[in-house]
Amino acid sequence: MRIGELAERVGTSVKTIRYYDRIGVLTPTERSGSGYRLYGEDAPDRYRFVRAAQAVGLRLGEIREVIALRDRGETPCRFVAELIGARAAELDERIAELEVLRGELRALARRAERLDPRSCDPRLVCHVIDTGS
Template sequence: MTDRDGWLIGKLSDRVGISAHTIRYYERLGLLEPSKRTESGYRIYGEENEERLRFIQKAKRFGLSLDEIKQLITVRIKGTPPCASLKTMVKQHLDDLDRKIEEMVSLRREIASRYKEIDRLLADVSAPTPKQICRGKICGLIESIN
């Protein structure tokens, strides 16, 4: 198979750094146009497939899901630039990340507070742990949390 005719899936995989399995998966999802086939049934991919795969890779760096990428592709195929859709999607991802960061910071504060309490109760690691502190079926320090 020559580069002029297109590439077999292994060559395309090497060119874009995506496994052949992933390329087939993208094809099944409709992210990639079905490839042409040789007489013996091998898939043949061209430059448009390479460009689409590179677009998918770049779009994933925006935090987009494969469904969102497919939506952008569909909007473009219908003749409309998908930039406004991209803006909405990226804003949603930023809002979600901000919410998750707030949750993580809050969780970190809570765990740090619990660690300080454990450290206070078990300040001397060389001393035997007082039984009243570690009462419980497994670990009283955990079980005593309200």
């Protein structure tokens, strides 16, 4: 099938499919004589794999490596497991950071309610945000 049909079948844009070809995560099976990208029947599944991998936080560059491994005949499972582990650890860190930030925002919101705008120091921008100085 050609690029337009593939895009429509999986519900994405032609631009995206071309982009995936360019970065090597979804290359066409072959090219027609006039240069059109031609995709086999497995292309929708490949596309869905890319999307599913993105959905669990893998980046397209990593997905490309997984697919390259696979195309060299290796089973990328261990590599995928490593990527997922790394992403999970990053996620833990990120969530912890955001929770700290959320705590600070809550404190700030309470402070903003308590403070009287008229008590604002004209030399500072806004007393709600503490500059530490």
